[in-house]
Amino acid sequence: MTQGGAARRTVLGAAVLAAGTGMTSLAAGTASAASASAAGGGHGDKGHRGLPYPTVIGHRGASGYRPEHTLGSYRLALDLGADVVEQDLVPTRDGHLVCRHENEIGGTTDVADHAEFASRRTTKSVDGVSVTGWFTEDFTLAELKTLRAKERIPAVRQRNTLYDGQWAVPTFEEVLRWADREGRRRGERVWLHVETKHPSYFRGLGLGLEEPLARLLRRYGRDGRDAAVFLQSFEPSSIQRLSRLVSAPRVVLLSGAGTRPWDFEQAGDPRTVADLVKPEGLKWIAGFAQGIGPTMDLILPRDAAGRLGTPTTLVKDAHARGLLLHPYTARNENSFLPAEYRRGTDPAAYGDALGAFRTYFEQGIDGIFTDNPDTGLLAAEAFRPGRRPVNG
Numbered sequence: 001m002t003q004g005g006a007a008r009r010t011v012l013g014a015a016v017l018a019a020g021t022g023m024t025s026l027a028a029g030t031a032s033a034a035s036a037s038a039a040g041g042g043h044g045d046k047g048h049r050g051l052p053y054p055t056v057i058g059h060r061g062a063s064g065y066r067p068e069h070t071l072g073s074y075r076l077a078l079d080l081g082a083d084v085v086e087q088d089l090v091p092t093r094d095g096h097l098v099c100r101h102e103n104e105i106g107g108t109t110d111v112a113d114h115a116e117f118a119s120r121r122t123t124k125s126v127d128g129v130s131v132t133g134w135f136t137e138d139f140t141l142a143e144l145k146t147l148r149a150k151e152r153i154p155a156v157r158q159r160n161t162l163y164d165g166q167w168a169v170p171t172f173e174e175v176l177r178w179a180d181r182e183g184r185r186r187g188e189r190v191w192l193h194v195e196t197k198h199p200s201y202f203r204g205l206g207l208g209l210e211e212p213l214a215r216l217l218r219r220y221g222r223d224g225r226d227a228a229v230f231l232q233s234f235e236p237s238s239i240q241r242l243s244r245l246v247s248a249p250r251v252v253l254l255s256g257a258g259t260r261p262w263d264f265e266q267a268g269d270p271r272t273v274a275d276l277v278k279p280e281g282l283k284w285i286a287g288f289a290q291g292i293g294p295t296m297d298l299i300l301p302r303d304a305a306g307r308l309g310t311p312t313t314l315v316k317d318a319h320a321r322g323l324l325l326h327p328y329t330a331r332n333e334n335s336f337l338p339a340e341y342r343r344g345t346d347p348a349a350y351g352d353a354l355g356a357f358r359t360y361f362e363q364g365i366d367g368i369f370t371d372n373p374d375t376g377l378l379a380a381e382a383f384r385p386g387r388r389p390v391n392g
Helices: 005-018 033-038 044-050 071-079 117-122 158-163 173-187 199-204 210-219 235-242 260-267 279-285 312-321 352-361 373-381
Strands: 055-058 086-090 098-099 123-127 129-131 193-194 229-233 250-254 291-294 367-370
Touching: 044 235, 044 260, 044 373, 055 071, 055 373, 071 086, 086 173, 086 312, 098 210, 123 229, 173 193, 173 250, 193 210, 199 235, 199 312, 210 235, 210 260, 235 250, 235 260, 279 312, 291 312
Parallel strands: 055 086, 055 367, 086 193, 193 229, 229 250, 250 291
Antiparallel strands: 086 098, 123 129
């Protein structure tokens, strides 16, 4: 099946009911660049510029419907029409890259139920923040594989708890194999959006992320300029390091305007995100990256009441320097929506998410991270024939 609009719409109604209800098994064996190439076609010749615009990125998979960073969540994201599926990478004690949003796994696995790991619970300082729990860097891969994934925010997504325990924590290599198989099955390359989490912190532990990531990308044929992968990080130095290792497209993630990337903190660089979104900061980023992933507030600030304010010039300024924009994160629930798009008082209920998505796309962004790829796709379809953005 193609990843175009008409074909994708045919699966939207059935996919939520049909997909991700069982465990996915992984075939053993070593992949090769040739097998990755065999899964190509479609948008491959144009690289990321050939992706649908605006691009819908499944944030941690389809995490609005399945526990995040599981093969069930990733597959459902594709079934719901995502153009790209995101992975966050952290290491195990023995150096394997696994897919978790954070290295603390108390909230996303059943580790607390394992008496044999009770003594591993500890408190650490991660990027200057004190965190208590269980950490991937204290587990071997074999130990981590005895755990099962669970819903991270059950108070908001109680229905997702139905799938607690259905999937293990995947390694990134397992995801690469899965993506190759899915690409062959669907007749389109499966695009990935891969983040290095806390790279300076892990490098300080002797568990640098970039080199093993680059080795895996080369092994699976995803290291070239037109590779079906984006590489992303909140630390610009991690993206700079990756730029020297592989040619795949790279994105610098940007948090709140008043924050500083942790590698800047460590290096004594006084610049904040507010400096990086100025024209001179964007010019600097364009020297080693192809895009930025800003929090949506940097494009559409919210006032004290949570309502959207006047758009900034970030979209225009970034595009003027040849940078694409993949802001984060759009979700359906009231608790995540701007105030004017909330409906009722239940924070877990859906608000006018389609209205919010349309407002985001009207700014001229190139894509968006979303926990709900089907909602994002439905809103994006109206903008794909070339509708003129209001903030262009």
